[in-house]
Every structure is written in C-alpha cells, then in structure tokens.
Amino acid sequence: MALVNPNFAEEIGKPEAFNASACMNCGVCSAVCPMGIELLPRKLFRYVLLGLEDKVQKNSETIYSCLLCKMCEANCPAGVHIAENVRSLRYYLNKKVYNL
Amino acid sequence: MSDRRIGVYICHCGGNISDYVDVDRVRKAVEGEGGVAVAKTAMFACSDATQQEMASDIQEQHLDGLVVASCSPKLHLHTFRDVARRAGLNPFQYTQVNVREQCSWAHTDDREGATDKAIRLVRGAIARTALTEPLEPIIIETVPRVLVVGAGISGLRAAIGLADLGISVYLVEKSPLAGGWIGKLGKMYPHGKDGKSLIAQLINELKKRENITLYTNAEIAEKSGSIGNFDVNLRVRGQEDTTISVNVGSIIVATGFDAYQPEEEEFGFGLDGVLTLPQFKELLDSSAGRPVFNGREIKNVAYIYCVGSRQQPEVENANRYCSRYCCNAAVHASIIALEKNPGMHQYHLYRDMRTYGKFELMYSQAREMGSYFLKFADDGPPVVERGYDGKLQVSLKDLLTFGEEIEIKADVVVLVTGMVPRKSPELVDVLKLPLGRDRFFNEIHPKLRPVETMVDGVYICGSCQGPKNSIESVASALSAVTQSASILKKGYVDLEPLIASVHQDLCNGCGECVATCPYAAIEMEQQQGRSVAAINRALCKGCGGCVPLCPANAIDLKGYTDAQVRSMIDALLKETCQNE
Numbered sequence: 106m107a108l109v110n111p112n113f114a115e116e117i118g119k120p121e122a123f124n125a126s127a128c129m130n131c132g133v134c135s136a137v138c139p140m141g142i143e144l145l146p147r148k149l150f151r152y153v154l155l156g157l158e159d160k161v162q163k164n165s166e167t168i169y170s171c172l173l174c175k176m177c178e179a180n181c182p183a184g185v186h187i188a189e190n191v192r193s194l195r196y197y198l199n200k201k202v203y204n205l
Numbered sequence: 206m207s208d209r210r211i212g213v214y215i216c217h218c219g220g221n222i223s224d225y226v227d228v229d230r231v232r233k234a235v236e237g238e239g240g241v242a243v244a245k246t247a248m249f250a251c252s253d254a255t256q257q258e259m260a261s262d263i264q265e266q267h268l269d270g271l272v273v274a275s276c277s278p279k280l281h282l283h284t285f286r287d288v289a290r291r292a293g294l295n296p297f298q299y300t301q302v303n304v305r306e307q308c309s310w311a312h313t314d315d316r317e318g319a320t321d322k323a324i325r326l327v328r329g330a331i332a333r334t335a336l337t338e339p340l341e342p343i344i345i346e347t348v349p350r351v352l353v354v355g356a357g358i359s360g361l362r363a364a365i366g367l368a369d370l371g372i373s374v375y376l377v378e379k380s381p382l383a384g385g386w387i388g389k390l391g392k393m394y395p396h397g398k399d400g401k402s403l404i405a406q407l408i409n410e411l412k413k414r415e416n417i418t419l420y421t422n423a424e425i426a427e428k429s430g431s432i433g434n435f436d437v438n439l440r441v442r443g444q445e446d447t448t449i450s451v452n453v454g455s456i457i458v459a460t461g462f463d464a465y466q467p468e469e470e471e472f473g474f475g476l477d478g479v480l481t482l483p484q485f486k487e488l489l490d491s492s493a494g495r496p497v498f499n500g501r502e503i504k505n506v507a508y509i510y511c512v513g514s515r516q517q518p519e520v521e522n523a524n525r526y527c528s529r530y531c532c533n534a535a536v537h538a539s540i541i542a543l544e545k546n547p548g549m550h551q552y553h554l555y556r557d558m559r560t561y562g563k564f565e566l567m568y569s570q571a572r573e574m575g576s577y578f579l580k581f582a583d584d585g586p587p588v589v590e591r592g593y594d595g596k597l598q599v600s601l602k603d604l605l606t607f608g609e610e611i612e613i614k615a616d617v618v619v620l621v622t623g624m625v626p627r628k629s630p631e632l633v634d635v636l637k638l639p640l641g642r643d644r645f646f647n648e649i650h651p652k653l654r655p656v657e658t659m660v661d662g663v664y665i666c667g668s669c670q671g672p673k674n675s676i677e678s679v680a681s682a683l684s685a686v687t688q689s690a691s692i693l694k695k696g697y698v699d700l701e702p703l704i705a706s707v708h709q710d711l712c713n714g715c716g717e718c719v720a721t722c723p724y725a726a727i728e729m730e731q732q733q734g735r736s737v738a739a740i741n742r743a744l745c746k747g748c749g750g751c752v753p754l755c756p757a758n759a760i761d762l763k764g765y766t767d768a769q770v771r772s773m774i775d776a777l778l779k780e781t782c783q784n785e
Contacts, residue, residue: 107611108612108614109611109614120690126577129572152606155579155611157611183509
C-alpha cells in the first residue's frame with residue numbers, strides 16, 4: 106500500500122515547473138519514444154502526482170536514460186511539458202539521492 | 206357475398222416488395238374476393254400519380270372501402286387515410302397491409318412463401334374492410350388553463366412560458382417555498398451565476414404576470430376529466446386544510462428528484478467527515494474564506510464518484526442508471542474549492558468520467574488547476590475507514606497507476622451522490638402516471654415524444670422523468686409548454702375513434718371491465734334503472750384489454766370488432782379450412 110503524499114510534487118519543483126496534471130494517460134508518449142522507455146513519462150508522472158516518492162527513486166535509471174528529444178512532447182495532446190518535467194526529476198534526484 | 210365496393214392496391218415499392226413477392230399473383234388471387242371492385246398494382250403507391258389514381262377510382266367507381274398493401278402503417282397510414290378523405294371516402298374505411306416488412310423483407314429466402322403470405326394478409330384486410338363503418342374523430346374542446354405541479358426551476362420556467370402565451374397557470378408547490386433544489390444552490394456552472402439569484406429572477410418574473418397563481422404548501426388531491434378538460438382538487442395545508450378546485454386543459458408535472466441518501470457505512474457514510482455532494486456544496490457555498498470542517502481548515506479532500514448510481518445488479522433495488530449530472534457537479538465543486546483555497550489537495554476517485562459536451566472543458570480546467578484523478582474498477586470500490594491517527598483514509602487500486610494500491614488521507618470524503626426518483630405515490634395514484642424501470646416517470650418515446658405520457662394531456666418535464674441538470678430540465682419544461690399550448694391554443698383536440706364501445710343492452714353490470722381498464726376510462730352508469738358500463742371516449746386508448754374479459758360479450762372495439770377479427774381469421778385461413 107502506497108500512501109499518497111501531496112507535498113512531494115511540490116517538493117520536486119515549483120508546481121508550474123512540474124506540470125503533469127493535464128496528462129490523461131493516453132499513452133502516445135510511450136508509443137513514440139525512440140528509446141522504447143515504457144515507464145516514462147506517463148507512469149512516472151503518475152507516481153510524482155500522487156507523491157509516491159520511493160517509486161520515483163527506484164526508477165532513477167529510467168529517468169537518466171531519457172534523451173530529452175521531445176518526441177513525446179511534440180505529440181502530447183494535452184500539452185504537457187514532458188522534457189521540462191524530466192529535468193525537474195533529475196534535479197530532484199541529483200540533490201536528494203546523489204547529494205550532488 | 207359482400208355488396209361492398211372495395212379498391213385494392215398492391216405496391217411494388219420500387220423492388221422492395223416485388224423483388225420477393227409476386228405482386229401480380231397477389232392481385233389475381235384477390236381480385237375475385239367478395240366485395241372487391243378494383244384490384245391494381247402500383248410501382249409506388251405513395252407517389253402523387255398513384256394517389257391521384259386511387260382518388261379518382263374512389264369517386265368514379267363509387268368505392269366504399271380501400272386496401273393498400275405496401276409498407277408499415279407507421280409510415281403511410283395517414284398518407285392513404287388522407288387519399289380517402291380527399292376523395293370523399295371515410296378515412297376509417299381504409300386498411301393498410303404491411304407486406305414489405307412482413308413478407309418481402311422477412312422472407313427473402315422464400316419467394317413462393319412470401320407471396321402466399323401476402324395473399325392471405327391482403328385477403329384478411331379485405332375481409333376487415335368489408336365490415337368497416339364510417340367513423341368520425343372524437344373532438345374534445347379544451348380549456349385554456351394549465352396546472353403545473355412543482356415550483357422548482359422547471360415548473361417556474363414552464364409557468365412563465367405558458368403565461369406569456371396567454372394561458373392561465375395554477376402553480377402548485379408541496380413545500381412552503383418555491384425554488385426547489387436550485388433555490389438553495391450557490392455558484393453554478395457553466396455561467397458562474399448562483400442558483401438563489403436565478404430563482405429570485407424567475408419569481409420576480411412570476412410576480413409580474415397576473416395569470417399565474419402560485420399555491421405553496423399544496424398538493425393534488427383528486428383529478429377527474431380528461432385531456433382538454435380536467436377537474437383537479439388541490440389540498441392546501443394551513444392552520445386548517447382547504448380544498449381548491451381548478452379546471453384546466455392540461456397538467457404539467459415537474460416534481461423533480463431526491464438526492465441519493467447513502468446507506469449507513471456505504472463508503473464510510475456515518476463517519477464524521479464523510480459528506481454527500483449536496484452537503485459539501487452547501488459547506489462550500491457558506492464558506493466566505495477557506496472552507497472549514499469541524500473548526501479545521503480542509504486541506505485534503507477525496508471524492509468518491511457514482512455513489513448510488515450505476516450500482517451492481519446484486520444491490521437490492523439497484524439504481525442501474527447513470528445520474529448524469531454528478532461528474533460535472535463534483536468537478537465544478539472542486540474548482541470552487543480550489544478558488545477558495547488554492548492550497549487544497551483534491552483526489553477524485555471515479556469509475557468513468559462523464560463530463561459530456563461542453564463540460565469536458567471544466568474537467569480539463571480542474572486537472573490543470575491541480576485536482577488529481579484516480580480510477581477504480583467496477584468490482585473494486587474504494588474503502589473508507591478511520592485510521593489510527595484519527596484521520597479518514599481511503600484506499601483503492603488505482604487503474605491509472607497500473608493497479609497500484611493507493612492510500613489517501615483526507616479531512617473530508619465527499620460521496621458524489623446521484624439523483625433518485627422522488628417518492629410520490631399519491632401523485633402516481635391520482636394522475637395514473639406510468640413509471641419506468643428506474644422508477645422515474647416515463648415518457649411515451651424518449652426521442653420523438655419526450656414530454657408526453659400515456660395519459661393524454663398530462664406532460665412531464667425536468668428531473669422527475671430522469672436525471673437532468675438544470676439546463677436540460679428547463680429545455681424539457683419549455684417543450685412541455687409547447688406541447689400544452691399546441692392543444693390549448695387550438696381550442697380542441699381530435700382523437701382516434703378506434704376505441705371500445707359497450708352494447709349496453711347486453712351488459713350485465715358485472716364491472717370486470719372497470720377494474721381492468723388501465724386508463725380509468727370505464728365507469729358504471731344508470732340506464733333505465735340498471736347499472737351498465739360506459740366508456741369515456743376521451744380517456745379510452747382502444748387497447749382492447751376489456752373486450753375478451755367481458756363475460757357477456759358486450760364490448761367491441763371500433764375498427765376491430767369481433768366480427769371483423771373473426772372474418773379476418775377466416776380469410777387468412779381460407780385454404781387450410783378448405784383442405785380439411
């Protein structure tokens with residue numbers, strides 16, 4: 106059982122910087138991903154939105170394998186700034202997990 | 206041998222009929238039938254040229270009966286009745302045979318059989334037509350007044366609409382105040398105006414119109430009469446009950462809905478902090494600043510959708526329907542909550558979002574403002590409990606997070622409750638309104654006759670006929686206004702004369718027919734010192750339910766008399782009878 110933590114999304118960045126609430130889980134991003142990353146971005150964003158912190162931390166490798174090519178962003182029907190969100194996640198991991 | 210002069214026309218319908226039914230063989234088979242004076246085939250019986258030909262045949266050949274074997278009477282009954290009428294033949298001496306749907310379309314694999322069946326059906330129609338007599342439509346004069354039951358937004362708007370057409374209105378409200386649900390609401394979607402001011406605006410308009418009389422604390426006690434002329438007794442509660450009698454041409458029922466009341470422990474209902482959507486909306490409407498519950502600021506809210514709607518069939522008296530308004534109302538409530546407290550976290554636990562039409566924009570707005578949406582499976586409803594820390598906790602499997610088990614701590618859990626039919630057995634009893642499977646009032650046809658009921662002259666509108674938002678309720682109220690006005694402004698209605706009639710000399714006064722009539726159209730009356738049944742011509746629908754029940758065979762259905770039906774059966778079974 107994962108406990109929802111509403112403060113986590115706010116911790117990751119200013120709410121305007123990380124914005125995935127418009128995501129409707131259509132899956133276009135996963136379909137067009139040249140790296141074939143299944144987890145990014147929609148599944149990972151769900152974890153962030155609900156504040157499932159350990160799920161995010163467990164998937165740090167995925168977060169770093171993103172090319173930031175923005176194929177997903179260009180195709181997103183809900184206009185989510187996916188690449189920006191991935192950057193915010195990296196910033197959080199650098200600080201929190203790797204203490205950089 | 207019949208001395209009638211009947212014209213029979215068999216239609217090709219282009220090839221719709223003649224591709225499978227040998228129309229010439231049908232014509233030859235029936236042209237020698239007793240009473241047939243003219244038998245023809247036609248490429249399109251409904252074309253102007255053929256209609257013209259039928260009309261001149263009727264006049265020149267002095268026909269006194271007409272049979273057209275073509276399509277469904279639903280399509281062309283009135284077309285050919287009009288041909289008869291134009292040519293001076295009584296339209297009720299016309300019979301339509303549906304050989305397209307019943308022969309050619311149904312038996313594309315068997316042309317012989319389809320043709321044989323068509324012959325029998327046409328012969329049956331000829332037999333029926335040979336025994337027709339001229340009938341006249343029943344003309345009922347109408348009174349230019351309407352009774353509107355229920356003074357919510359639908360009833361109020363209907364009353365104003367009727368008054369503006371010059372029709373007097375009696376508006377009856379059961380509670381002490383007009384305004385209904387909307388009269389208690391604050392900010393509404395999609396315009397952002399509040400319900401209280403909408404109702405105040407309508408009441409202000411009501412007061413400007415002298416031809417509307419509003420009775421509050423009042424109910425319908427008794428009704429008699431029929432379309433165009435109802436006598437209704439109203440019971441007005443006060444220190445002493447008073448009865449007021451009104452005479453109206455039609456009745457519009459706009460009695461609205463009740464909010465679903467969850468069972469004890471249903472999604473934690475009964476726990477402190479578990480509210481229904483109407484309760485939460487009231488809380489929001491009454492908060493000037495940040496919404497507060499039990500003296501503490503509300504920081505986390507969980508909404509559980511579809512409470513009391515789309516219930517699984519195992520639930521006792523399950524509400525299987527979608528209540529239609531609640532997704533929008535809950536999403537809107539969350540937007541208001543965020544406006545009042547931008548820091549509030551809101552979790553929407555839904556089965557399916559149905560923010561149809563323009564309200565989809567509101568759903569997007571709620572997501573962009575930061576409401577979180579989680580989806581649970583039909584068979585995996587969320588569980589609401591009081592946690593060890595005293596907080597409410599809601600757990601579910603979130604399908605949008607790939608079946609992850611999620612737990613949410615909430616200050617307030619909002620049960621998004623649907624609409625249920627308002628219990629009004631006395632109204633059902635007095636007005637004889639039919640209920641649908643969902644126990645809301647039932648219209649005749651949801652698309653084509655959406656505000657008319659099986660009781661002529663009684664209309665339904667608003668959420669008493671099924672879940673509706675206020676926009677849809679007012680639209681249906683104005684539809685009921687138009688339907689009422691169309692009969693009342695004309696001054697009369699004409700009804701089909703194909704109704705039951707009693708041979709009073711045969712009637713033994715047993716009263717079985719009175720008990721069985723679903724329209725209360727039969728009453729006992731005194732004739733030459735004895736009690737006999739009499740049909741109210743305005744109420745009878747011609748369903749025929751009383752006919753076979755009568756032990757004295759004293760009731761006949763005009764247009765479908767026992768003699769006619771018997772002769773049709775004989776004609777249908779002609780070969781069988783001869784062979785045996």
